[in-house]
Amino acid sequence: MNVVKRIKFLVLLAGVASVSFAEPSSPDNIFGIEEIEISETEADESQLLPPDTEDDLNDFGDFVSYDENLPEGLYNSIWSDVAVNPYNINLYRMKDTVQIDMRDYHHPIYGKVTSVFGMRRYRYHYGTDIKLNIGDTVRCAFDGKVRIAKIGRGYGYYVLVRHENGLETIYGHLSKILVKPDSIVCAGDGIALGGNTGRSTGPHLHFEMRYVGNPINPQSLVDFETGRPISNTYLVCAETFKYKGAVNNLAYYTVRRGDTLSGIAKKKGTTVSKLCKMNNITARTTLKIGRKLRCS
Numbered sequence: 001m002n003v004v005k006r007i008k009f010l011v012l013l014a015g016v017a018s019v020s021f022a023e024p025s026s027p028d029n030i031f032g033i034e035e036i037e038i039s040e041t042e043a044d045e046s047q048l049l050p051p052d053t054e055d056d057l058n059d060f061g062d063f064v065s066y067d068e069n070l071p072e073g074l075y076n077s078i079w080s081d082v083a084v085n086p087y088n089i090n091l092y093r094m095k096d097t098v099q100i101d102m103r104d105y106h107h108p109i110y111g112k113v114t115s116v117f118g119m120r121r122y123r124y125h126y127g128t129d130i131k132l133n134i135g136d137t138v139r140c141a142f143d144g145k146v147r148i149a150k151i152g153r154g155y156g157y158y159v160l161v162r163h164e165n166g167l168e169t170i171y172g173h174l175s176k177i178l179v180k181p182d183s184i185v186c187a188g189d190g191i192a193l194g195g196n197t198g199r200s201t202g203p204h205l206h207f208e209m210r211y212v213g214n215p216i217n218p219q220s221l222v223d224f225e226t227g228r229p230i231s232n233t234y235l236v237c238a239e240t241f242k243y244k245g246a247v248n249n250l251a252y253y254t255v256r257r258g259d260t261l262s263g264i265a266k267k268k269g270t271t272v273s274k275l276c277k278m279n280n281i282t283a284r285t286t287l288k289i290g291r292k293l294r295c296s
């Protein structure tokens with residue numbers, strides 16, 4: 001059993017210096033899922049689902065993988081009012097177990113879950129969608145400090161809050177933001193009004209929970225029927241991020257005998273030109289069997 005570590009966020013409320021980070025562009029950024037267009041021939045009604053293919057949401061540049069414990073103090077030293085995931089730390093193989101205090105949880109809005117965390121056609125959906133009416137009050141899940149309050153292409157108007165228990169929560173597709181970066185907020189505070197902004201096809205809240213930039217399925221922490229935490233504590237460990245294996249499979253394709261670029265593009269829901277660009281090849285490049293092509 002790993003040592004259970006309790007994270008304190010004293011620095012959080014004391015105010016943290018802004019640190020700017022270079023945009024991740026490493027080819028090792030295997031979880032950097034980018035926007036994929038569904039070709040016309042494959043268009044179907046699933047395109048009408050609330051897409052939540054937010055660019056910000058796909059800001060998933062964790063190219064540093066920690067096999068050991070998270071370096072002490074690292075989280076607190078990073079603060080950005082721009083990047084959803086300024087950490088670039090992949091916790092897929094984390095050895096540590098971190099205890100998250102769920103006792104003060106407040107459900108952001110009560111409503112029907114319209115889309116769950118998980119694979120959605122060609123891409124991963126990193127949050128839980130809750131139906132609402134435009135103008136409904138969206139409430140903060142825990143005490144904390146607002147890190148981001150702005151408009152993004154995918155999320156629309158959104159708020160990201162860092163909490164004292166170590167989690168960060170994101171509220172997307174809002175119609176109005178009621179807080180500013182660095183605002184101190186309490187669990188249950190109205191931080192925004194619900195809406196349909198960004199890449200959204202109907203009024204709903206896109207709600208995410210992340211730990212050091214790594215999304216966690218909100219439904220493993222919260223019962224969305226009752227709006228109550230499933231348990232007083234949630235243990236973040238490697239198991240929490242097991243789904244990243246599926247994301248990785250989604251991002252790469254291993255060339256097999258008889259494959260063509262157009263065939264691969266169709267299978268992976270992308271285009272030949274995008275495949276060429278991502279893999280630095282041309283449409284005439286001979287594909288060796290076994291070669292791994294980046295597909296998203």
Ligand SMILES: [Zn+2]
Nearest residue numbers: 052127129206
């Ligand atoms: Zn969503």
